[in-house]
Amino acid sequence: MSDKPDIPHADWAFPTGIRFGLGRVRELPELCRELGVAKPLLVTDSGIAALPMTAAILNSCQADGLGIALFSDVQPNPVERNVIDGVSAYQAGGHDGVIALGGGSSLDVGKAVALMAVQKYPLRELTIASFQDFSEIQSKLVTHGLPPVITVPTTSGTGSELGRASAIIDEQSQTKKGLFHPVMMPQICLADPELTLSLPPAVTAAVGFDALSHSLEAYCCAFPHPFADGVALQGMALVNGALVAAYRDGSDLGARARMMMASLAGGTAFQKGVGAVHALSHPLSSRHGIHHGLANAVLMPYVLAFNMPVIEAKLAALARYLDLAAPSGQAIIDWLVDLRAECDIPHRLAGLGIAETDIDTLAPLAAADITAVENPVAVDEDDMAALYRAALAGDLSH
Ligand SMILES: [Fe+2]
Known part of the structure; x- marks a missing residue:
């Protein structure tokens, strides 16, 4: 044996x-x-x-x-x-x-x-x-x-x-x-x-990124839930084709339907867990009233860069599934940054009215958030502060 x-x-x-x-x-x-x-x-x-x-x-x-x-x-x-x-x-x-x-x-x-x-x-x-x-x-x-x-x-x-x-x-x-x-x-x-159908473009984009963040964070979350991973992959593939189409033309029923499926996939997949994107995002909503999906959209690439040493192989598999040009973790970050730009979402937290002086208050809240423990890399208050700082500066080098 x-x-x-x-x-x-x-x-x-x-x-x-x-x-x-x-x-x-x-x-x-x-x-x-x-x-x-x-x-x-x-x-x-x-x-x-x-x-x-x-x-x-x-x-x-x-x-x-x-x-x-x-x-x-x-x-x-x-x-x-x-x-x-x-x-x-x-x-x-x-x-x-x-x-x-x-x-x-x-x-x-x-x-x-x-x-x-x-x-x-x-x-x-x-x-x-x-x-x-x-x-x-x-x-x-x-x-x-x-x-x-x-x-x-x-x-x-x-x-x-x-x-x-x-x-x-x-x-x-x-x-x-x-x-x-x-x-x-x-x-x-x-x-x-x-x-x-009546959702305005900016809300369509913000909530669409929330759907994407659920599938992406669930997929990267370290907790074992193999079925959720499959649903998350499908959720991200749906967003890939539909989000920009729904943002550009709100009357595109096919894109609207695919985004609704993507939301359902995200809601199914996040039974597995989410991670630091949500942990960092929650205080931005509770303290600064920032839309949850919009905050997630800005934060996502920075958290992926931070988690990269642990999730690179998974992201490479995701890049292959999405048929991106290169099967790599960096290709997923580039894809996210492009998708955000196409939906006119800012690259930096400063674009949401957050300043360096806010970090001292935000970082402990993010570290204590219910979702912080679900991140694939253990995150403490210093990590959260560093992630907010990276998102303020637009620094994806981690
Ligand atoms: Fe969410």
Whole structure:
């Protein structure tokens, strides 16, 4: 007998059934019935609430006899108050299910409302700043009897339409914390690319880079999850063909559909984990209000350069899969930099209004972020500061 082979010991999860296709949003009343939901709470933000798509959803559900009501007090980068108010609306209305409609913020709040509707402890005692905290709160979490959640994404990128977590900002500490448990996975994701047609180009690009960052970070993450790697490769191939097309022509339904698939692939792949791009990005959102996807887009090449000694072979394989000119890690960095430029995204953090003086505050937050431990290379506060500095200077030499 040889030594025990290196066989992973891991919990592998894949999320949520997906109903994909044009016009499928019209199936919502039927889906509610399928899940036994008679009184759904529609959770979204005020911008989406004002769009005709929301009126159409409310009308079709009402016409079908469903007791649907609207909760639209969700802000970008949602805060605890949004979830607490959503739970109050859910309970006051006697609802029995949640439809989460919108971008990442609305989807995160919708999923959080469903989880918090059955909890005994307040939200503040159940959010976690790192996965190490999860074991502490696990005994407090009620994980049965959650109302069903249907997610209906209106952007392509967040992955929250499939994921098992919500990012919520703790206003006291101004940090992004997580609600996390596998029971938070939605029952059904209704993915209708037509709902993304009105997204402006800059948002299309920013959320598209979020989708790309999920697949790329999951693919590079050291945690073993071989199926996620395959999904991540496909997600990146979809972005490669579709992101610039969707950015240049928002009415290109084929590109919109491929970006929605890329988002779903990213949301599936990041069950494996993400890494330092997300760890560095979260404080930029919670402290400076920068769009999550935009921050990721700027940061990605610098983190790849930093991780290169460990991920070079994987990136070379990715370059071959994407059919880039050279099968190398550098080819992936060049590809990212070109893709960013084609989407008019700045190369440096300075382009997002960040200055050298901000790093002292940002670096400890990034090092303590829930996703930092998922990076393929161990990162401490000094590394995070160096990465912010590299991104400020546009220095890809690491
Ligand atoms: Fe993300």
